[in-house]
Amino acid sequence: MRQPATIKDVAQIAGCGVASVSRVLNNTGPASAEMRDRVMAAVNELDFQFSEVGRSLQSSTTRTIGCVVPSIANPVYADAVQGAQDVFLPAGYQTLLICTNYDAEIETQAIRTLIAKHVDGLVLTVSDPETSEALAFIESRQVPHCLLFNMAPTNHTSWSVHDQAAAGRVADAFAENNHERTGFLALKFLSSDRARQRYNGFVEGCARNGMRKPALLEIDESNEDLTDLLGAFLQDNPGITGIFASNDFLALAAIRSARELSLDVPGDLSIVGFDGIGFGSMVMPSLATIVTDPRMLGGGAGETVLSMINGTAAPQTPSPDQTFHFRAGGSLVPLVAESKDDGKVAAFPPSSNPTRKISKSNRRDQNET
């Protein structure tokens, strides 16, 4: 990498001091027209551009924001990052992106490096805001920052879906459709405070609606064997007619697994997801889910950080019920009275009752129409 021209080179060619070059180029301080011309000529000749690192050292500002999320393979985070960077870029800030892969160790390490690199602010989703070492460090260094998809501890601000309230809404939806026994399906339950919040909210919501406490099905990375796990889960917890998956991916995977188990969705089993990814409304049956707006949240977090940097008033964070809404879909239907009377039969294994038959033929119709 050829070393680029510096302000000294420009000064030499223009036959002036470096101070004059700086003044001309930054339009700070006086300069004669003739001086301007000479400097500009030299700049063009050398194709000169300021080194931001020299500048940063002097100004102790980098026009760079750190952005830390678990993974952008998950479209929720991808959209959020996109939303944030769409705010930062026009404001003259670039984004240093870190994907932690849900690893707290990487999270801590990367954030220390970001701060060493002197980012002007941070937008981040941590694995556990209450215990996060990284978060404590950020606080001790007083770096402007805003959480994303985390419940904010005191003294922090956050743009986040109110997971608990949203999960409660899902419980309401099941109740409205006469479901009484449900399950909660989660991935990486332990390493994600989001999944836990959703579980808590769902449990609470079920209780509020006089439903049974939902059974918990927790899986880890490999979703290869989801079908087996789901089968065993339904056998261990007979009578379950509805499953709340902690995100839409899981919900769609669950639908597929249910089919492999010869269960009809929603005939035998209703399924509700979380996040509201676009595909949810393109599949058959369409996915009932909690719709969120990750892009808006990312953008909001970005605005908040910018306002902290500029000392302007921070934008309001959204009120809990503005962060989500329930979207009905074909994957959640009312439980008909007869199945409710005999939930066990309706759920697993599917009996030879008419429900399943109808749904089967329905599905075939859809494929072949």
Add this chain to the structure above:
Amino acid sequence: MRQPATIKDVAQIAGCGVASVSRVLNNTGPASAEMRDRVMAAVNELDFQFSEVGRSLQSSTTRTIGCVVPSIANPVYADAVQGAQDVFLPAGYQTLLICTNYDAEIETQAIRTLIAKHVDGLVLTVSDPETSEALAFIESRQVPHCLLFNMAPTNHTSWSVHDQAAAGRVADAFAENNHERTGFLALKFLSSDRARQRYNGFVEGCARNGMRKPALLEIDESNEDLTDLLGAFLQDNPGITGIFASNDFLALAAIRSARELSLDVPGDLSIVGFDGIGFGSMVMPSLATIVTDPRMLGGGAGETVLSMINGTAAPQTPSPDQTFHFRAGGSLVPLVAESKDDGKVAAFPPSSNPTRKISKSNRRDQNET
């Protein structure tokens, strides 16, 4: 933001010169055990951490890589970025992410800034590698870089799907299924060399298979009216039985639009996508498509850049036919003889009945269900 401790503060507390602190902390040069202890004590007392910007100025290295893609809302790019950063992070490099939103102006501007920030390398997808101002600038500054999803001009290296060959494979697939008249559906045809490569490859493949030259349906941003556009397109180009969409999103949207037009997929119209996003195999009918591995490509581009930086041998870029494979799916079926005899009727309008009326009423049904 409180200003953090510097090496001078450490030196002062440890009662030594800054050079000793640097030597101890970096393990470069000799130091007595006692000196080590004093320095370490001071470091812990101050919670000292080197400023990377001071370091960068001295070493002219930033341990930062620029990564430029159109948008990470598109999972193809999101996965590629993830793949690249999964290579960079363990190697000690962080990633400055720029999403250009397909805007060449932003692309140029952002890349200049990245270079001003002295990134050690670049991984990038440009809008047009042949004319890209940014690419020329990168070359003039001799920054290690690797293209991604772009055909590499001479003197550049690239990790990319061989779009043209892949599109040719799609033509083969249509031919194998007896389709003879096809259409090509593209978004932002003009601002993406990828779409053009795919079109060219498809045209070529169709010719090779003795098929008609595919008709081109080009749409821009808003896919709201895709249904109308598709309807008009099929009417203007009667006899079309297959559509190749330049990406899976479009393909899925086309399937939906076809349904709204009362066309059956694949009965009346076969559709093939491109990219192989996971959802393609979860929908009914499953999507026939070209499967690619964006994560692998991003990772490969990352490795290439690292090897350029380290002066080690660059990893081989994959051979064209390793970058994709065709995945059969329910959205592409053989054209039966009778339809082939009378393609016009089988395709659009589906029969002699008042097509418009049916599609209209169908659409209304969907809205209100």
Add this chain to the structure above:
DNA sequence: GGAAGGTATGGAAACGTTTCCATCGTGAGG
């Protein structure tokens, strides 16, 4: 005992900026 060589250490230059301050004209006002 003195020279030679090694280890431990600190001062200072350099990296590329910005900005304070001093210098030098020059035109205006007394």
Add this chain to the structure above:
DNA sequence: CCTCACGATGGAAACGTTTCCATACCTTCC
């Protein structure tokens, strides 16, 4: 004619590192 103010300009310090070099001390060997 002298002063004053102000515009134009350049030198130099400062930002936080690393590293070269000089110095000081301690062994070791002739």
